[in-house]
Amino acid sequence: MSIISGLMGNAAKTDIDEVKKDYGKLLGEHEEIIQAYQWVRDLMIFTDYRLLLVDVQGATGKKVDYHSIPYKSIRHFAVESAGHFDLDAELKIWVAGLGADPLVYTFSKDADVYKVQALLAECVGR
Template sequence: MGILSGLLGNASEVDVEKVEDNLEKILIEDEKLVKAFKVLRDLMVFTDLRLILVDKQGMTGKKMEYHTIPYESIRHFSVESTGHFDMEAELKIWTAGASEPIIRNFKKGEHIFSVQRTLAEMKLKNYDLNRF
């Protein structure tokens, strides 16, 4: 990802091997990383079991919040693309038991659709057809 693209907030795909070392403390045994996207300093990491939102905080970015969302708790999600005058696209994820969605903003660009496609793929792959 170029520096300018990162400063503008465009999501870019990150090599999962580079991310894996940073997440080894929170990954469970045999959990596999599928894809990762970086927006500014934050990460959206898709594993075979869950979505992990990594929020780097503070001036140095050493303080981090790891937000885990099991795919089974995702009820629905939406993408709002940018228009001619809009500068931000928006991803909203509604989870079970939450009254408000989790919202992530993306600057103008196509990468929000890569994130949405990955979320759809992981949600559908983890859908338990035997529960009905």
């Protein structure tokens, strides 16, 4: 992930082995990481069972919120592609039980939001 992209709040694909090393303790016995995207400190981790959102909070980063969303709870999702003058694309996810507002995540052009959407479609369709 480029430093500038991260500072702008855009996610980019990250190394799965690093994610496994750092967050493997959160996984179930047979759960595998499929793909991960990282912002400056936060992560979106696709596993074969769920979407795991890691929100590092505070200046020290000692407080971390782990949000687990089973794919069956995802009701709708949308992609807004980056335009000619936009530097980023957005993924919006509507989750049952979280109200009418979607979760919104910004991705850099490098992340290929269409691949992210295709991965989410594959996981939700299981």
